[in-house]
Each structure stands twice: as structure tokens, then as C-alpha cells.
Amino acid sequence: MKSSFVVPADLDAVQRHPKAAKVGERMRMHNPLCYGCGEESAEGLHLQMFAGEDFEVTATMDVAARFEGGPGVIHGGVLSTAFDDVMGMIPLLIGPSAVTVHLEVDYQRPIPIGSQLQFTAKLLGRQRRKIYAEGIAHLGDPDEPVATGHAIFVTIDVREHFADHLANSRLADEYKARMSRP
Numbered sequence: 059m060k061s062s063f064v065v066p067a068d069l070d071a072v073q074r075h076p077k078a079a080k081v082g083e084r085m086r087m088h089n090p091l092c093y094g095c096g097e098e099s100a101e102g103l104h105l106q107m108f109a110g111e112d113f114e115v116t117a118t119m120d121v122a123a124r125f126e127g128g129p130g131v132i133h134g135g136v137l138s139t140a141f142d143d144v145m146g147m148i149p150l151l152i153g154p155s156a157v158t159v160h161l162e163v164d165y166q167r168p169i170p171i172g173s174q175l176q177f178t179a180k181l182l183g184r185q186r187r188k189i190y191a192e193g194i195a196h197l198g199d200p201d202e203p204v205a206t207g208h209a210i211f212v213t214i215d216v217r218e219h220f221a222d223h224l225a226n227s228r229l230a231d232e233y234k235a236r237m238s239r240p
């Protein structure tokens with residue numbers, strides 16, 4: 059079953075942001091408490107993300123026992139979370155902060171607990187505030203994907219978007235201080 063995800067034809071020109079991570083560099087966590095990539099999220103996925111060529115991101119994730127859904131295999135929602143976060147790094151290569159407005163996942167093979175998942179995500183295009191991305195997950199051979207994801211991210215003003223919610227974070231004080239800087 060193929061995805062029906064559609065990328066518009068009239069896309070904007072994009073450039074890699076001069077301050078984006080260099081090719082092969084680990085991409086910084088957007089939030090240490092992030093359930094996807096945060097190192098301080100005890101139960102999180104602990105995705106490790108790396109900047110690729112052009113508008114690509116690669117990532118790895120150990121499929122820990124706590125991610126079980128069906129017996130011995132990853133939970134589908136956990137895999138969706140991983141795709142959300144890996145593709146969510148694509149906007150950082152072109153600059154703006156962005157949040158997910160649409161996410162879809164095609165599950166192609168069961169993914170065993172104990173395996174290491176590898177992801178490759180790429181920019182499909184930008185149109186105004188919308189950033190279209192695609193990702194694949196594999197177990198060592200990118201030509202044999204075990205799942206495919208598609209997403210749309212919409213750029214935001216970070217201060218405005220999170221203003222009413224910062225207080226809910228365990229890092230509220232740090233974020234309030236950071237966001238109040240000019």
C-alpha cells in the first residue's frame with residue numbers, strides 16, 4: 059500500500075541555513091526533555107540524529123524492551139513518535155522552528171525488540187510556512203525499508219507558540235529565562 063501524501067508543485071526555493079549542523083555532525087536536541095531525542099527523558103526513545111548532505115538527516119534508535127507492542131516487536135505508536143522527531147529535524151537544516159501538523163506512517167515489516175533502527179529523512183519541499191518531509195526506517199539496508207513516514211511541519215514563532223505552556227515543563231525556569239532574552 060503506497061502513501062497518498064501529496065507535495066505541491068509550486069515550491070519555494072530553500073537553502074541550507076549557515077548555522078545548521080555540518081554534514082556528519084550530531085544535531086543538538088531541541089529540548090533535553092523531548093520524548094524522542096532528549097537525553098534527560100528517562101523513558102524516551104533517545105534518538106541520535108546526524109546532519110546529512112543537502113537537506114537530509116540520519117538517526118539511530120535502539121529498540122529497547124520498553125518499546126514492545128506486539129510480542130517481541132516495536133509498538134506502532136513508538137515508531138510514529140520516532141518518525142515525528144527524525145523528520146522534525148529537517149526544518150532545522152533550513153532554519154525555522156516548526157511543529158508537526160500532519161504525520162503518516164506506512165508499516166512494512168515487523169521490527170524486533172533488541173534491533174537497532176536506522177532512519178534517513180529528507181526534505182521534499184517548502185511552500186510558505188509548510189515544510190514537507192519523508193523518512194524511511196531500516197535495519198541496516200536502506201534498500202529494504204521496514205517503514206516509511208511522511209510529514210508536514212509548519213513554521214512557528216517559538217516564543218509565541220510555547221508562551222502559555224512553558225510553566226508545564228520540568229525545565230520551566232530555564233525556558234522562561236531563555237525566552238525572555240532579547
Ligand SMILES: CCCCCCCCCCCCCC(=O)SCCNC(=O)CCNC(=O)[C@H](O)C(C)(C)COP(=O)(O)OP(=O)(O)OC[C@H]1O[C@@H](n2cnc3c(N)ncnc32)[C@H](O)[C@@H]1OP(=O)(O)O
Nearest residue numbers: 088142143146155156157158159160185186187188210212
Ligand atoms: C527554546 C527552544 C525550543 C525549541 C523548540 C523547537 C520546536 C521543535 C519541536 C519538534 C518536536 C517534534 C514535532 C512535534 O511533535 S510538534 C507537536 C505536535 N504538533 C503540534 O502541537 C502543533 C499543533 N498545531 C498548531 O499549533 C497550529 O496548527 C499551528 C501553530 C502549527 C499552525 O496554526 P496557524 O494558525 O499558525 O497557521 P495555519 O492554520 O494558517 O496553517 C499554516 C499553513 O499550514 C497549513 N496546515 C495547517 N495544518 C495542516 C495540516 N494538518 N495538513 C496540511 N496543511 C496544514 C495551512 O493550510 C496553512 O497553509 P498555507 O497558508 O500555506 O496554505
